[in-house]
Amino acid sequence: MVDNEVREGSELDIALEHVGDHSIVVLSGEVDVYSAPKLRDTIKNLVEEGRYRIVVDLEDVAFLDSTGLGVLVGGLKRVKHHQGDLGIICNQERILRIFRITGLTKVFTIYSSREDLLASIKGA
Amino acid sequence: MVDNEVREGSELDIALEHVGDHSIVVLSGEVDVYSAPKLRDTIKNLVEEGRYRIVVDLEDVAFLDSTGLGVLVGGLKRVKHHQGDLGIICNQERILRIFRITGLTKVFTIYSSREDLLASIKGA
Amino acid sequence: MSGDKNVAFELEIPANAKYISLARLFAGSIARRMNFSEDSVDDLKIAVSEMCTNAVVHTGNGTAEKPPINIRFIMGEESLTVEVQDRGPGFDPRCVLESPPSELLEKGFGIPLIRSLVDVFECQSSPGGGTKVTITKFLPGRERG
Amino acid sequence: MSGDKNVAFELEIPANAKYISLARLFAGSIARRMNFSEDSVDDLKIAVSEMCTNAVVHTGNGTAEKPPINIRFIMGEESLTVEVQDRGPGFDPRCVLESPPSELLEKGFGIPLIRSLVDVFECQSSPGGGTKVTITKFLPGRERG
Numbered sequence A, B: 001m002v003d004n005e006v007r008e009g010s011e012l013d014i015a016l017e018h019v020g021d022h023s024i025v026v027l028s029g030e031v032d033v034y035s036a037p038k039l040r041d042t043i044k045n046l047v048e049e050g051r052y053r054i055v056v057d058l059e060d061v062a063f064l065d066s067t068g069l070g071v072l073v074g075g076l077k078r079v080k081h082h083q084g085d086l087g088i089i090c091n092q093e094r095i096l097r098i099f100r101i102t103g104l105t106k107v108f109t110i111y112s113s114r115e116d117l118l119a120s121i122k123g124a
Numbered sequence C, D: 001m002s003g004d005k006n007v008a009f010e011l012e013i014p015a016n017a018k019y020i021s022l023a024r025l026f027a028g029s030i031a032r033r034m035n036f037s038e039d040s041v042d043d044l045k046i047a048v049s050e051m052c053t054n055a056v057v058h059t060g061n062g063t064a065e066k067p068p069i070n071i072r073f074i075m076g077e078e079s080l081t082v083e084v085q086d087r088g089p090g091f092d093p094r095c096v097l098e099s100p101p102s103e104l105l106e107k108g109f110g111i112p113l114i115r116s117l118v119d120v121f122e123c124q125s126s127p128g129g130g131t132k133v134t135i136t137k138f139l140p141g142r143e144r145g
């Protein structure tokens, strides 16, 4: 019996990938008030490096709360300032729901998969 | 991310198999003071049905405490009364350890796998 | 878990963000033992997390020797009630948004989110007096008696 | 979790066998967050489970309105201490076996098991006065200062 409870421990891993002028921020773990500052700093650094096309991959996120939403909105505002965009990759109902309840599905570009994002980059 | 924490909830499932005159009691889940009576009753019923060759399969047991040990010792005493035997199938170090600490590795016949048991039944 | 009436659990955690995940985990475990659906377990984990986040943030989030946060879980036959009590500065709950903010703000999502995930939401707070937030979620088919 | 000194968590559960798994789960979660090895996490889960089992069984295991069990987790920099307090009948701890029984008995494995899984074991009890059992387990390389 595998015990995955250990991974429920508000640990957040962040990996970065660059595809053309897009930066993909790949999260895995939990985004809450304890781990969110790490995400905030990652986005801030990208913007400071002049990367204004950011996509946050939430596919491996097990938990996201209002603090996480706040950080994403903050990131969106930052890149908009530079005519950029901040989107999310998410196909998990449990996470999408949180965006829906808070009215944020209208605010973020939402890709249902990595392929969906890559297709849209190519198509552009 | 699969969430197995749910299975850590002292739920114990018990299945019975009969191989020749041996009864195999297959446990899965956790054996503690809450769930142990279920195991005690299962063994008691087998003995009452005249089945004195019992093997308890602990391969899918995630947790076993002193109450579980007590129930197994109780079962062993019962079947010994009828010249029978009670053995265990276990290859999990985390569980074997508990038997070792309490000196019970000397008391129970321990099979390292289902195959090991079947071979010994055939060989007998 | 049937046959029990109002079984209570209490959990006290330091007012520090890094321990909120433990409260969330515990909330999820209780909810699962009550046979809430996995969706409802998620709802409860988020709600409890949001309640604890507000409690911890407004108690100073580990800045110094801060009073701990008390969490009480009351398992009823038809519902789970969770109370989160802090000894922070308190506030006037009438100022809280009923729904998510309409402009694009980075905060203010917490309480609207809690409200939409649970069946009953109550907040007792007064400036200077600490805050107690109570939520209740009903098992399916058991809503509002 | 470095930089914290003696962070305390408290958990109160009903004196009922079916909730011991929650205490065990919580103990495991705390131990993991302290970076104990998976073996040590197992040791701590068993020890806490045994302590709670004794507390619950001797408080009447849900037979009526029984006082709850209090569990205190103290996360030190080098160790985890767990106290389990019941308000049961108490006993004379000198009567407890130091090692597993030599004849083939069905009981008496609990305390010897706890002792062999943790670094420090203490029992405060007196007939009539309830029982407080305290254990400590050190992080590797940090044993006994």
Ligand SMILES: Nc1ncnc2c1ncn2[C@@H]1O[C@H](COP(=O)(O)OP(=O)(O)O)[C@@H](O)[C@H]1O
Residues within 6 Å of the ligand: A066, C054, C055, C058, C086, C088, C089, C090, C091, C096, C097, C106, C107, C108, C109, C110, C111, C112, C131
């Ligand atoms: N436990 C609390 N103690 C003090 N103030 C609180 C507490 N919970 C909520 N509040 C107040 O209510 C406001 C709204 O909370 P919330 O909806 O969670 O959004 P946010 O915390 O992002 O502002 C907070 O900004 C704060 O002023």
Ligand SMILES: Nc1ncnc2c1ncn2[C@@H]1O[C@H](COP(=O)(O)OP(=O)(O)O)[C@@H](O)[C@H]1O
Residues within 6 Å of the ligand: B066, D054, D055, D058, D086, D088, D089, D090, D091, D096, D097, D106, D107, D108, D109, D110, D111, D112, D131
């Ligand atoms: N919390 C407690 N309250 C009262 N008596 C206790 C408590 N814990 C242990 N004891 C006493 O110590 C004895 C030995 O405990 P233990 O080693 O766990 O074995 P067992 O519980 O199987 O007898 C018990 O039989 C009981 O008399």
